Amino acid sequence: MYQPDKVEKVCKECEEKTKIVYGYNDSFFKPKLKGINFLQLGRSSMITNPITITIEFLYLVYSKIRNAYQALMKFLFPRREKIMGHNKNTQVVGNITFARKADIHVPLHNMRCELWTRSWWFSWRKLGDCTSQRDGSFVIEFDLRAARRFTNRAIQFEIHQHTHVYYKDTSVHPVYELFKTIKIPKKDIIGMQYSLHTIQLFYWEYRDDAPVPRVVIKDHDKDAPQYYAQGRQDAFIEQVTPIELTKIKHMEQLAFAPETITMESLQNDYPENLTRCIERELPGYTRSDEWMGKRMMNGMNRAYFEPDENDKDCYWVKYYGVCRYAHNEKFALPTAKMKFRLREDGLPMPIHLVLIGPINAFNKDPFQEHVFTSDDGDDWQHAKRVFRVNGSFTTELDEHFTGTHLNTEQYAIAAYRNLRLNPIATLLQPHLKEVVLINHSADQLLLSEFIPNVTALTPDGINQRTRDVLGMQDWANWQPMEPLNEIHTAARAEQLFWDVLHKFVGEFIQDNLAEIRAHWFEIHRFSEDLVNHAVPVFLSDIDMSELPDEQRELAEDRFDYYSKQYCFDTTVTRETRDGELKAVSPITHSDDFDEDNADDEIARLHHACTYMIMVATYLHTWINEHQYEQLGEVLYSCGGLRFGDKERGVIAPESDLSISPGLARASQGLWFGNILSRTEYGFITANNENDVNPKLIEMLLEKEEEFKALNVDVHSIESRTNI
């Protein structure tokens, strides 16, 4: 048995010791990763050759000169807002719509349109501006004579998009960037109206080939709806380069000198994580029941404990396996249900585990049950490992990727497509930024290359599963996890953050109420896009009566557990669109603010906004920053266990390397864990991009000590989902 005081001390010390710090010193002639978008599972694009580094350096010098030149031009020929001419007798008219085939009749409202001309000596002259109407039409009125002046060289129509905001002192400044330019020959401007007809913009388009709401990114460097901030790129490159070098070293070793690498040496090449640190001081502790209880309660998993109907003080944690999803025959992913009993001090202790589904390569019955209890000695330990691995995988794919990344993306797309003049854009955009970019990277790297090679699910299976789990995510009546007791710090911290956020959003809405109401139709369009593109509620598109009994019971059990785990209120009346019962509830139902139900309208907006920010910031950060603790030791936990070639299958000791991932996949897994946990950027309190509302920072700092008491460092909470 372990001395509680010593355990406490060691755990604290190891938490401090393995806490992620940013200490890579970049210098010239050192290898460097090219950028976030150049990550590869095998070998990322690194700049290693000194000649290439020199050329890269020269290119950087060139771009600095070019940027300086552009800045000089901007200084010499500023774009002044003063509008030329007095007699607004001519108009440029047109209509802006989305360009996706299914969206060509969907208008783009409130886009800023400007008409500029340049003189022969390059100075800019503004002729007029406007914002597009609800139907996407725009009319820029301008002075014909001012446009046709012989000193003018060319006329151009510009559409500017609202990209982001930044705060200076306490005031917010929207930033507009040029999105599209259309040249108009000066000689074609002859008075009355000049029509540009329908301008179709590829602007935050929904993908047609994805089962969940995703944005189209044609080229992440040149043709994306958004780009990473330079600071985010730099932070990433700085952190990832040494990890990437380690992975490359392993790949080279495995290719050319496999005798020089073992699981242990591979593990030692990566930074030490929490479990390995504790294991060094307290051997066996991280495999103990007590540790499992701690991690399930307050670790990365922050599992949902479902009360046992018959046994007071007992709870179930369930991780569903392959279910009906497309899967391979190499990896085990049985459904794992573990029963916990609360100890006197409130810590849940595992007592009983049921594994449903294949645990070896021979018996493929998907509903075979294997029961283990704490009295089963070694098998209990081995079964706990299966539970741990399933828990890690499920937490990563269901809670992290689907629950935060994909969930946030659906709000981000709808928000960027529709919120421009409404102050809610200012509230949400800093938190919904960049998620579509990292999700785009995840498509190839994580969902196509990594997960199908280290877990039981195939790419199709992953798509099916993420669609189902997203079908249990909704803002309506969502509440943070209910704490089981005092030591359930993860739930208490979640509650505390929700309270801060709820208060902040409430005050923001009250401060901007008039403008929010004035531009309410943006909220309606936002809500409509959200609902129309949402996935169906889990199981709502399946005829349950056609399922075999066992499948139906499993599906119902999942629905029941998920609805509690994700706080999905099944009593809410949801809308059916195109024959699908949509998972996301509408925020409002009309273009105009409903004065008769003003309180309800505001309450729904308040709750929905709080939820979006909560998911994109706190919920994402929680799993993200605890990943390396849980997945930084391959034999402790990983993405998936192989069946191996023995009858016992996955109920085997850690020393049986035939069931753990191969060395290449192990290295890649550790590489992933490091990347996800170590490259965070855009913390709320650090406010790296000056886009976080200072009031939110102030409110969080006021609660810093309370968070600290719950083992949460407010300075490590990210303002967005960007890794």
Next chain:
Amino acid sequence: MKPEKKFSMYRVFINWLKSTWDKFYLWFFCRFFTFFIAIALGLRGIRMSHNNGIAGKGRLKIVDDLDLPNNDFFKPGHEFNIRVRHASATFLDDAMKVIRSCSIKFSDHHFNSPFDIQLNSGNFGVFWSAISFWKFASSRAEKWGVDWVKYNHDYPQGSKGAQLGVRRHATSFHNVRYYSQSPYLFITTEGIKYYCKYKVRPFEDVAETGIDPNPSVIDACNQRILPHETRGRNFLKDEYEDRINREGAKYRLQIQIRMASDDEDPEIFNNMTPWDEERFPWKELAEFEVSEVLDWDESCRTTFSLKHMPKSLGIIPAKSVYDYNSMNYMRANTEFARKVRLFAYRVFGPPKPIPDDDNRNVT
């Protein structure tokens, strides 16, 4: 309210310079255009647009109960010999979807007269200034009856004018309503300035024919005859000749009038903006009847000019090529091209009559 700019002699000078330049440019532009038309078309004996027409002659009488301010020209009960010419714009095929016109000359002479007026079907123009006319003329790109694709695409009002002005399958030139669209001066005997617009309609209250019941942006450029068309290339002219020989054609000339003011909104001069008919109702100006059709040669020779107007009814001075009044200024200043055309007739003879063959959709 403070003035937008401070007064200074420098500003006065600059503005004077600008306006002088504008006027010079307008003058030059129109001279250049006239010269171009004279060389390119006049010498070949071709009108600028309305080549496909028929002219007749008759009598016009200013109504006795004239409800207008006193004017030196329009005197109640006064009578004139007149020539009237109806035409279809641009194409030599009456069955096409084209604008129809009516021109009146207050004399029985092919050129000289105290007052000419030119009117077109539709209360809405296709172009609105000298510069827009140039754009219109230079962007025709006609192919077998389809034309002005870019113009219609770029200028919604131009397209609207084309859709509303055309009269396909009018049963007669006689029942179409014709509008001057652009306003003219109307100065009273006392010297008070008014602006006016003219309209011609059949004397009897018969329905207008040829209006497109379902105008469309998509089809605005397509002026071709309909598939399976049975009407001939000259069916309207033939009908008009038969009508004159049978019963004559009687019309009313109407006028809309509004008093000028010193801070006029330029939009009132815009031929794309009809005046409100409730505020400025159409008043009876004259009645006229065409009783005899002129032969083809005389019909070709009969020409109309906005220069032929008394001082009290002239065109409104234009300030620049962008000015809405520059339309009429340009029309009035193309007399040289007409004279060159008449000269070409004397040398080479007038063009041949349009044959009733199956060479359709042609200019």
